Amino acid sequence: MFSRQRLDDIPGTIVFTGDRCRRGYALNQMCMSLMRAENRARFKADEPAYLDDWALTAEQRKAVLDRDYAAMLSLGGNIFYVLKLAFTDGRSTQSVAASLAGQSQEEYAAMMLAGGRPPQRPIAA
């Protein structure tokens, strides 16, 4: 019989489960819409008006306008979707990853060149 594995106790790690999908659906689809050049242009011209077309919560809307990626992820955003917003701003994946880890991009890039971050593991139950 199926039994769900525990995935919520891995330190510093977000696993994109069904409950996150439900919470973040509109946020993620809004980000996905930025794949089209005409939508990027409309978004850049008037971000609040663009967001009016999407059923975002007030918190999600604020996180987008503030470019608070950690907040977006905690509110159901998926990393591959919110990255579309970063690309619209001309930001790289690495700069977003660095900010999510609480590091400057310079610190983060140096860490990667030195072999990356060792895995921190869950505390055994």
Add this chain to the structure above:
Amino acid sequence: MARITAGIGSSHVPAIGAALDNGRAGEPLWKPIFDGYAWVRQWMQDEANRPDVVVLVYNDHASNFSMDVVPTFAIGCAERFDPADEGWGPRPVPPVLGHPELAWHITESLIGEEFDLTIVNRLDVDHGLTVPLSLMFGQLSQWPVKVIPLAVNVIQYPPPSGLRCWKLGEAIARAVASFPEDLKVQVWGTGGMSHQLSGERAGLINKDWDKRFLDALSADSDWLKALSHREYIVEAGSEGIELIMWLVMRGALPARVRELNRFYHVPASNTAVGHIVLEPGR
């Protein structure tokens, strides 16, 4: 009859494609990576090694599919697949030509034995598929192989288990073996190796675990088949789960395989780069 002549594993880091496309492949950050694939590029020059068709197992990164529909396994049956616009314009690489006859044969064979794939007739392919082609063949005006894209969901939980991916590979091998045309077919598993893009663990790299995974491809099938989602995430990072796609490739090969070449490098942007070439053992 068609036959599977080799299996290849490779990372598909988007920044590698960007480095190549923007003429930065010779820079110190990127040169070791392209040098690491020199062996396979040379090997592919030999017509005896170059396949007619690649079944290319990859994942779409919210480029063609969105959260509207999330297929667990999707097979591309079209004549042609265009490079996706991932937010900064499509990669300047040739269109990817499919092999609809073999793709439909695999589809019919797999669904006939209760492996229920999603059939896709229009598919734009993102870096997950085109970066491995660039690494294996370099910059060309047309790809020298036909490609059957096989997209696996590794973004929305739950993705399929590693064991299910392995069994998919076994089913693909049976399908290929029953295709009447004399074709050389390779199966490529892409993605990985250890990496994590979000959370405080972003930047995770686990060289020891990656090496164990590469070793196990020829030496320890039981360990690979038993790996759980949790183990992938803990040890290889949240995006390290992509490595389940390598098990489709491994499952398509016989129990005994011979490792022809291997390359491992840290980092490409956020990711450990891994690459392996396996052929059926004798």
